[in-house]
Amino acid sequence: MAADTISMTKLKQLFLLHQNGESQRNIAKVIGISKNTVKKYIRLAKLKGNEVQDLVQQEDYEQEKLFAEPGIESRDRERDLEPFYPYLDKVLKDT
Numbered sequence: 001m002a003a004d005t006i007s008m009t010k011l012k013q014l015f016l017l018h019q020n021g022e023s024q025r026n027i028a029k030v031i032g033i034s035k036n037t038v039k040k041y042i043r044l045a046k047l048k049g050n051e052v053q054d055l056v057q058q059e060d061y062e063q064e065k066l067f068a069e070p071g072i073e074s075r076d077r078e079r080d081l082e083p084f085y086p087y088l089d090k091v092l093k094d095t
Contacts, residue, residue, distance in 0.1 A: 008060035
């Protein structure tokens with residue numbers, strides 16, 4: 001599966017079109033991304049408790065902080081914790 005990250009310019013355009021009542025299908029067609037990517041970012045915005053009007057007005061760096069994929073450090077940290085998963089699973093089942 002390919003990463004569905006998009007540029008902040010396209011992201012701002014996505015939210016602007018969504019705010020104007022465009023369908024997800026039309027947004028995907030206009031921007032040139034998949035409909036699933038449109039759904040993903042609209043869902044993420046709602047989950048993070050952001051209003052679309054606010055997202056349209058944000059600077060690119062502010063949007064990037066909100067929607068950037070986890071970095072290498074996050075993946076390394078998760079990989080370091082993997083050996084502890086069986087133990088944690090056992091402890092949690094016992095409680």
